[in-house]
Amino acid sequence: MKLVILDRDGVINFDSDQFIKSPAEWKPIPGSPEAIARLNQAGYRVVVATNQSGVGRAMFDMDTLNAIHEKMHRTVAAVGGRIDAVFYCPHAADAGCDCRKPKPGMFERIAACYNTNLAGVPAVGDSLRDLQAAAVIGAAPMLVLTGKGVKTQQDPALPEGTLVFANLSAAVDYILRLE
DSSP states (O other): EEEEOOOOTTBBBBBOTOOOOSGGOOOOOOTTTHHHHHHHHOEEEEEEEEEOHHHHTTTTHHHHHHHHHHHHHHHHTTTOOOEEEEEEOSSSSGOOOOOSOOOOOOOHHHHHHTTOOTTEEEEEESHHHHHHHHHHTOOEEEEETTTTHHHHHTOTTTOOOOESSHHHHHHHHHHHTTO
């Protein structure tokens, strides 16, 4: 099975230091929905793995998170693509859960749900914790310079072998060239 794991905020949509708290605040990064559609057309399943501590901090509720994700699904579908599943951690950073990136729990759930090993699976993120979670599970960390990516690129803790791309579209170009 061909699979790609994407972070949400800063990869698919513009990020905000104040969190994305409503569907109105969710705005796609130009080219990202089309990049997802290109992956689908090449036979890839696309899943999202996203920390959403705004739920745990009571900044928004599950109905709002679902509405945000529905807007994301509709936006991607409008250009001929689909997101096969959204995995999320709703816990605050201090909750001590195992699903909040950089811990690998969310990635382990993806592997279990798809009955697959994530070794070498492209995992695209803009923050250090996205890339660390990918590296721990053996996925291939890919940094995009959108969102927090420019700052993340300077971090000395960047996992070894992390590939760097201007945006999701450029990362997808690379993934598709590997076929």
